[in-house]
Amino acid sequence: MIVDDDPLVRSGLRLMLSAAPDMQVVAEATDGSEVVELVARHRPDLVLMDIRMPGLDGLATTELLRRRPEPTQVLILTTFTTDGYILRALRAGAAGYLLKHTPPPQIIEAVRNVLAGEPVLSKEAVQQLIATVADPVQQTVADTDREQKEAVELLDRLGEREREVALEVARGLTNAQIAAACYMSLPTVKAHVSHILTKLDLNNRVQIALVVYRAGLV
CATH class of the missing domain: 1.10.10.10 (Winged helix-like DNA-binding domain superfamily/Winged helix DNA-binding domain)
Incomplete structure (x- = not known):
């Protein structure tokens, strides 16, 4: 399932993922408030989730999904790399964090890895997390x-x-x-x-x- 408020992004992701022989896009949503109902109806194995959306954002939506009795895997796909977003996403239960400029083959491979139980973090996300741990000023917060x-x-x-x-x-x-x-x-x-x-x-x-x-x- 694809969750993003940008119709062009959703269209591109649908075309890319549907071209993979082992994947099928079963639903799309433009806002987090639509997601729980759609997940209950379509039961996707994974939700590809943006962070910033009108209404309910991707982080709050991820928390809701991961509290369900049979939680759906969530892979964050966003343009933001701040440590606050990354940490909040991972603490909310996201199984991965990728940036939207990630090449299509790597996004497809990331979906497969998450469904296989392997965590996925973009290079930028890893660097930001390391910087947060290494920085004594940020350590007081994180x-x-x-x-x-x-x-x-x-x-x-x-x-x-x-x-x-x-x-x-x-x-x-x-x-x-x-x-x-x-x-x-x-x-x-x-x-x-x-x-x-x-x-x-x-x-x-x-x-x-x-x-x-x-x-x-x-």
Whole structure:
């Protein structure tokens, strides 16, 4: 499902995604207020979401979708790279953050990766997050002592192997790479990731990485 208030953007995305043999655009929306009803009706696997829209914006809409009993994956596609937007999107439960100038093949691949359970961040988004963590002035806003303490307490809920997997997720490794690095089978890694999400009450791998970052472990 495509959510964007610009009809030209929606048209271009529809043409691009519909050309992929394994994808189908089932619905479009111009505003966040339309999304929940359309998702309930069409049950898309993923929502490609803009941030700034009239009425309900993409961040608030993402929060609503991720609170549903069977939450739909959300991939943010926007023109904005401020750390506030990126952090809010990831905390809201978005599984990825891309910019609209991303080449079409990479957008299609990002959709596939999100549906496969892999987080997706544009290079610019990663750079902005790193800058936020590295900047002591911004740390007072984005990574306070209270947040660090809460993150450490969350990670204390994990077993030794789950904690090991969480660290590798934060380093950006895929499940297959974690399996090789930690000498585990792929199903075992997937099970650990699932247990981590449940124990920490998180939505996706990106949020696991954020907890590890806030705890100061990577």
